[in-house]
Amino acid sequence: MGETRETGELRFALLGPLRAWYGEEEIALGRPQQRALLAVLLDAPGRTVAHGVLAEGIWGDGAAPADPRKALQLLVHRLRSAFRPYLAESPIVRVGDGYALRVPDAGTDFAEWRRLLAEAENGTSPHATRELLRAAHRLWDGEPLAGLPGPHAEAVRARLAGERLTAVERRLELDAELDDRPALTAEAAALCLEHPGRPRLVAVLMRALHRAGRTAEALAVYEDARASLPPEPRTAPGGPGTRRGPGAGDAPAPDSPAGLQLRILRGDPTLLGGPAEGPAEAAAPVRPVPEQLPADLADFTGRGPAVDALADRLAGTGGRAVVVSALDGMGGVGKTTLAVHAARRAAGRFPDGQLFADLRGADPTPREPAAVLAEFLRALGTAAEDVPPGTAERSACYRSVLTGRRVLVVLDNAAGPEQIEPLLPGSADCAVLVTSRTRLPGLAGAHHLRVDPLPADEAAELFTRIAGPDRVAAEPGLAEEIVAACGRLPLAVRIAASRLAADPGLTLAALSEGLRDERRLAALDDGERAVEATFALSYHRLTPEEARAFRLLALPDAPDVALPCAAALLGRSGAAADELLEKLVDLNLLHSPGFGRYGYHDLVRAYARARLAEEESGTERSAAAARLLDFCLATARRADTAARSVDPAEQSLLDTPVTGTGRPLATGADAVRWMRDQAPVHAAAVALACADPSLPLAQAAELVDKMGSVLFERTQTTVIAALAARITEAAGARGDLAPEALARYVRGSMLWHVNRYEESRDEITRAVVLCESLAPDAGPAARVWAKALLTLAGNARVNGRHEEAAGHAGRAAEVFRALGAERAEGGALGEFAFNAARGGRLDEARRAAERGARLMSGTGPVSAATGRYYLARVLRLCGDPEGALAAATGAREEFARLQVAVFEAAAGDLAARIHAEAGRATLAAEAAEAVLPLARKTSAALEAALLHTLGSALASLGRPRQARACLGDAAEVYARLGITAEEAAVRALLAALPSP
Known part of the structure; x- marks a missing residue:
């Protein structure tokens, strides 16, 4: 051996x-x-x-x-x-x-x-x-x-x-x-098809469909499966736990298919909830716990009765969702400080987190509830692509996400009840604190608390704590004069005391005399005027460089400004700008809501803007705005490169020059985060460009285009479309055709992505006409022209006008070829090939699709996968189903790896259709079900297409009721989108189904 x-x-x-x-x-x-x-x-x-x-x-x-x-x-x-x-x-x-x-x-x-x-x-x-x-x-x-x-x-x-x-x-x-697996529906549906008549699988599928909002399908699953299910155990009415065979008066077991049908029909709320409450388990999915409350003030003073009253209200939450307190009072009286102090004291009662939003109700343009809801949903763990598009939908989603959670919501500086109501939770375990300049009698269920100026002794105590007891004791009686001159408003007292603390040589007597002079000069006679006098006293003691920074930071209408943007605005290095702005924070003329971010109290902003208008020349204001716009665009280009590996020929659609290099962004995630966080500053920069004829609208138009490229999500499309509309108006008034063309293209593209096809077509058509008037073959407008033509092609395709679509896409491909933009040319060829194939030009279509795939294969993984997807569409139409299936499956796997959800869903739909056409109904249903959740999040048109495919496959498998539910939903979506040809095809299938 x-x-x-x-x-x-x-x-x-x-x-x-x-x-x-x-x-x-x-x-x-x-x-x-x-x-x-x-x-x-x-x-x-x-x-x-x-x-x-x-x-x-x-x-x-x-x-x-x-x-x-x-x-x-x-x-x-x-x-x-x-x-x-x-x-x-x-x-x-x-x-x-x-x-x-x-x-x-x-x-x-x-x-x-x-x-x-x-x-x-x-x-x-x-x-x-x-x-x-x-x-x-x-x-x-x-x-x-x-x-x-x-x-x-x-x-x-x-x-x-x-x-x-x-x-x-x-x-x-x-x-x-x-309830923590979005893919559960797809897996359960596939197993039900493979193993019919298994009650446990049918029950799981019914529950998953119901929770996914597909209740009609859940009920139809039971009706289709009923004949193949074995007899169910029954629960005797006299004993909840007693089991016995079928008989008169028995009820089906609650978790059986029949029991679930009854519970769904009765609207049992427990079917939509998560697991029952109990001890936390190590393996449980971690839900984000937002902690958004601003920092409490270490020198918070007084307000004892108000703090106690708020604490009592917060301790009494439960039973119904209430606005625990609506605090009202004049600007500077300390409403926000009081709300934050009380909220932090009560934070332990809300283990699932605290949300905070400044609603900017005193500004000319208060914040839209939809924008706040998007931020809240993301903070609570909702992915950006899962945030619904409209205010009502976001509000409903927000209430659902908060179900079962104990969260405190602080809504600061509200304009009125209509701004607040969409932001109110539905859960009885949540609480809300609201602050507003005005009383809010229309806010149902609110406990109102008026916040008045501090009592004299508390105002003096606050002053002493900031200025220092030794300084106050050295000049007896003057502290009371100063706080009286400040109207006993905490903001004014804080600023005056900070002025004293920052200047060891300043006496209380000099500070008091200065306040008296400021009040006489402004003829001050009310509390807010007292605050303005305090601003003036502190402002007049700033160095020229500090005063300039104080004024210029108010130029963009944004809640706060990040340090890199502020440095560009001021025309200073980052270190120099940081030193200036931190000095203003020390004086309480600015606040810092986060590291490297700077903003004003709204009263201080109003004062800074008044100083800006009176003391800065129009030339200097324009120069500052130009620096900000240039920096924002330069950084947006870097973001576009980091996020999308942009083809150089596509980087600047108008060859817009920039003088700066922008801020480095290492990764795509960094790029998206920057562009999302700075969206208010970008919007402010665009507004400045639209209002100032000396600023280049081409830069503003390209900045908005980059926002659309990087922030490809439903939460931003309407904002970007609105900014683009503002540019078109300004460009039209100036006769600036190239920026107007780009802005119209961007707006049309955003409208296309939210399925507003007719509006999109009108806007893109106007962009094409403008480009053609600019001799696009010889100028930078060629890139805008080509992209606009390609969007027109997609619009025509969705509406079944394939010859028109092929014409637009073919012209776009020619322009991209002349520009040397291989990836863009490949994409245009893919669009052309699909529509040419639908028109019967099969050989020409296949050649174009193969060339397009080759061009895109070497320009990055997303482009390569997109090229394979385009090729698969054409191979299917050219009678090569196995080649098409291989290409579609490979593309879908790559899109899944790259987390490109919308194209993953599109490739999955294509694979499902190929299976269906080959008579493989089971595989078709499985492929469609697997990507349907992605489509529901990213594209209504894709959702309808997948429901169409799934319904057809289920009909072939002898499941008419479930097929009817899917096809009915598809028809409704197509009707809502105005896609009449597909709606008619679906309704014809519905009519052919046997009657229920």
Whole structure:
């Protein structure tokens, strides 16, 4: 006997092809009959298996050799030879009239499978049980004993397949219970198609569809499956836990398909909730806990009764969602400070987080509730692409997300009830604090609290704490004069005391005299005038450089400005700007809501703007605005490159010059974060350019174009469209055709992405006309022209005008070719090829699609996948379904890896259609269901297309009710979008279905 390996452990795998290892080295087990013999022995580890049983398991009744005993001896000999290089003694031993296999207790994946299932039966929590089941399923490598002959292998396959399916059902039930898997619907639907008549699978699918908002489909699943379901256990009305057979008066079990049908029809709210409350589990998904409250003031003074009243209100939440308190009072009286102090004191009662928003109600343009809702939803863990487009939809989503959470919401500086109401939670466990300059009598359920100036003693105490007790004690009586001159308003007192603390040489007497002079000069006679006098006193003591920074930072109408933008605005280095702005923060003339961000109290902003208008020349204001716009555009270009690896020929659509280099952005995530965070500053820069004829509208138009390129999400499209409309108006008034063309293209593109096709077509058509008037073949307008033509092509395609679409896309491809923009040319060729194929020009279409795919293959992974997707569309129409399916599947996998959801859904829809056309209805339904959740988040038109495909496939599979639900939803979406040709096709399918 040859040498054997000295170390190692013998292991076997049955949950897939039969394999064996010694240590890390795989053992060659030989021919199928040898492995079939080994499989029989592995099914009875350590026990003797008689010759007759072995022969029956390998060959059955009619296929045994003439001498089965001799044949078995030969098979055993060969198997022992396979083990000999590894083991000194064979694991197969002769025992009486048979053989036995000596293997360790845990030497097979089958043993590990059974161990994990047993642990799952006794799982300590739903999460722990599910993790055990997932670990068990990871052991599988395909069909058990794949490829082995004989009755025994067939019986083992059937038995293990049943065990596996039962375990899958249990895992899916836990997924439904925990409600944390968006892909659950697709997996459950696929299994229902593969294994009809399984009540547990039907129940899981019904629950998942209902929670996904597809209630009609959930009910239809039950109706279609009813005939194939076995009789259900029933619950006797007299005893909730009593089970008995079907009979009069019995109720179906609540979690059975019939029970779920009744609960859905009755609107059972527990079906839409998450898991029952209980101790937190380590495996539970972590929900973000926002902590957005501004910092509390270390020198907060007074307000004891008000703080106590707010604390009592917060302690009494529960039973209904209420606005705990609406604080009103004049500007500078300390409403925000009081609200933040009370909120921080109560934060422990709200373990799921605290939300804060400045609604800018005192500004000329208060914040839109939709924008605030988008920020809140993202802070609560909703992905940007999942935020709905409209205010009402966002508000409903916000209330749903807050269900079951204890969150405190602070809404500062509100304009009125109509701004607040969409931001109110629906959960009884949440609370809201609102501050406003005016009383809000229309706010239902609110407890109103008027915030007055501080009492004289509390105002003096606040002054002393900031200025220092020694300074105040050195000049008795003057502190009371100063706080009286400040109207006892905390903001004014704070600024006056900060002025004193910052200047050791300034006396209280000089400060008091200065305030008296300022009040006389301004004829001050009310509280807010007292604040203005305090501003003036502090402002007049600033250095010229500090005063200039104070004025210029008020130029953009934005809540706050990031340090890099502020440095550009001021024309100073980052370090110099930081030093200036931090000095203004120290004087309470600015506040810093976050690291490197600077803003004003609204009263201070108004004062700074007044100073800006009176003391800065128009030339200097224009120069500052130009610096800001230039910096924003330069950084936006870098963001575009980081986020999209932009083709140089597409980088600047108008060849707009910039003088700066912008801010470095390392990754695509950094780019998106910057562009999202700075969107208010970008909007302010665009507004300045539109209002100032000396500023280049071309820069503003390109900045808006970059916003659209990087922030490709529903939360920004309407904002970008509005900015583009503002540029078109200003450019039209100036006769500046190139920026107007780009702005119209951007607006039309944004409208296209929110499915407003007719408006988009009108805007893009006007952009094309403008470009053509600019001789685009010879100028930078060529890029705008080509992109506008391509968008027109997409619009025509959606509406079934394929010849028109091919014409637009073909012209776009020619222009991109002349520009040397290979990726863009490839995309245009893909659009052209699809529409040409729909028009019957198949050879021309295939050549164009193949060229487009080649051009796009070398310009980045997203472009390469897009090229494959475009090619797949054309191959399908050209009669090459298998080539089309391979390209579509490859594209979908790449889009999934790159997290490009909208194209992943489109490629999945294409694969589903190819399966359907080949008569593979089950595969079509599975492919459509797998990407439908993505389409619902990204594109209504894609959602309708997938529902159309899914409905058709379900009809072919004999599920008319579920098909009707899908097709009905598709028709409604198509009707809403105005896509009449597809709507008509779907309604024709509906009419052909049998009556319910």
